[in-house]
Amino acid sequence: MEWLNAHTFLRVPARDWAAATLTVIAAYAVLSSVLRLICNRLDARARRTGHRFDILVTAVLRDTHPLFIALAALLAGSYFIDLPTRIANKLDHIWFVIIGFQIALWLNRGVKLWARDRLSTQTHATRNPVITSMTAWVLRFALWSMLLLAILANVGVNITAFVASLGVGGVAVALAVQSILSDLFASLAIGLDKPFEIGDFIVFESIAGTVQNVGLKTTRIRSLSGEEIIASNTALLKSTIHNYKRMSERRIVFTFGVTYDARAAQLQKIPDIVRRAVEAAGNTRFDRAHFKEFGENALNFEVVYFVTDPDFNLYMDIQQRINLTILEGLENLGTSFALPTRTIQLVRRDGEPVGPEELADRKSTGSSQRVNARASG
Structure with missing residues (x-):
């Protein structure tokens, strides 16, 4: 001490x-x-x-x-x-x-x-x-x-x-990086409003693909062809976005036509054939099937039904089964799908129609005249 x-x-x-x-x-x-x-x-x-x-x-x-x-x-x-x-x-x-x-x-x-x-x-x-x-x-x-x-x-x-001074400097910096801040606030809007999320399949403008990442400035999308598409968040929010991941079911509308030689009794049975085809396909909800109109080349029917699963491949399998069943039903009914046809009627100068015999004679006469012309030549 x-x-x-x-x-x-x-x-x-x-x-x-x-x-x-x-x-x-x-x-x-x-x-x-x-x-x-x-x-x-x-x-x-x-x-x-x-x-x-x-x-x-x-x-x-x-x-x-x-x-x-x-x-x-x-x-x-x-x-x-x-x-x-x-x-x-x-x-x-x-x-x-x-x-x-x-x-x-x-x-x-x-x-x-x-x-x-x-x-x-x-x-x-x-x-x-x-x-x-x-x-x-x-x-x-x-x-x-x-x-x-x-x-x-x-x-x-x-x-x-x-x-x-920080406030004044912040305003100057904000004006200088206006586009970056626009994308930054757009990413904030995407996070709050959630128009799409990672894993969603979206379509906007001409781009279709699955969302891979949502960043502070850009969003990365994997397209159907495999490449990665990078889009700015501002451009995304300015476009109309179709989000197919959130679709609970698909509404399907398709039409077909039968030939004009079908009888009225046959036409009355076709909606029932379509209804049975849709109901038998599975994962579907039938809405309606009607003889819609007299078309230019066919008697047209319109069909509406719902696929209760949003999977696109499943929808295509169901549509294929429905098409085959309708084709089989029309064959059993004695009618068929219409093909694009056109009927031309020939008339004389006096307005009288040209008959089949006269048309055949004109065809044979025209053929002999072409043969004589070739021989003389």
């Missing part, structure tokens, strides 16, 4: 250095032990309850930077040393900066873990990372901005003019 009282280092008694050193060691040990105890308790509770919040808090606290504990211990020990007044008055500001940075690191880590957990737990049908990514980015930007402003205000800097 006499030696500690008699000797000094840097004008500070050795006993003060010893007290400060012991305080630093004790503070580091206590802070580390308390943090470890809290993490163990939270970890045990998280395993017992399985709550995501407990797991998140445990992961955040375990990510505490060791440098924070060391700096906190050094600051605690510095109170046992007679520091210059100028430095001693700054200790409170240093405490604020250290604690503020550690809290910011905790919150930043928490936002990262929340975003990763949310993206990993979303199913393929509902996964849309736009809102999660943008929310995480905005939270982290606001967090570090508030920390920076708080530190500047704590050390005595007038942040009013600084905030005003």
Whole structure:
């Protein structure tokens, strides 16, 4: 004790250095032990309850930077040393900066873990990372901005003019990157309104394909031919989008015609043949079948039915079965599908129609005249 009282280092008694050193060691040990105890308790509770919040808090606290504990211990020990007044008055500001940075690191880590957990737990049908990514980015930007402003205000800097200059600079930057911000807000609109999601089959303008990824600026679509199409989010929202993934059923309308030599009794039976064909195809709901009109070359029928599954290949299989059944039914009925035909009637100069015998005579006469002309030539 006499030696500690008699000797000094840097004008500070050795006993003060010893007290400060012991305080630093004790503070580091206590802070580390308390943090470890809290993490163990939270970890045990998280395993017992399985709550995501407990797991998140445990992961955040375990990510505490060791440098924070060391700096906190050094600051605690510095109170046992007679520091210059100028430095001693700054200790409170240093405490604020250290604690503020550690809290910011905790919150930043928490936002990262929340975003990763949310993206990993979303199913393929509902996964849309736009809102999660943008929310995480905005939270982290606001967090570090508030920390920076708080530190500047704590050390005595007038942040009013600084905030005003940031506002003016923000307006200038917004005007310079107007197109990028347009796509950014368009991605936010896609995430909130959800006109389509990852895995949906969409058609807009001349592009058709499956949505692979929705980004902050662009959306990637895998087309039917295999290539990846990259479209800006703004262009997507300006177009009319057909989302076939959300279609619960298909409404099918098709027509066919039979020949004009069909009798009325046969025409009356055709709607029943069509109805039985649709109902027997499976996964269908029959709506109507009618003799619609007298066409130019056929007696036209119109059929409407619903396929209760949106799968396109299934619809084509059903339509094929219906077509074959209708064809078989018309064959059994004694009629057939109409072919494009045209009847031409020839008349004389006096308006009387030309008969078949006269037409045959004219054909034979014309043929003999062509033969004589070739012989004379």
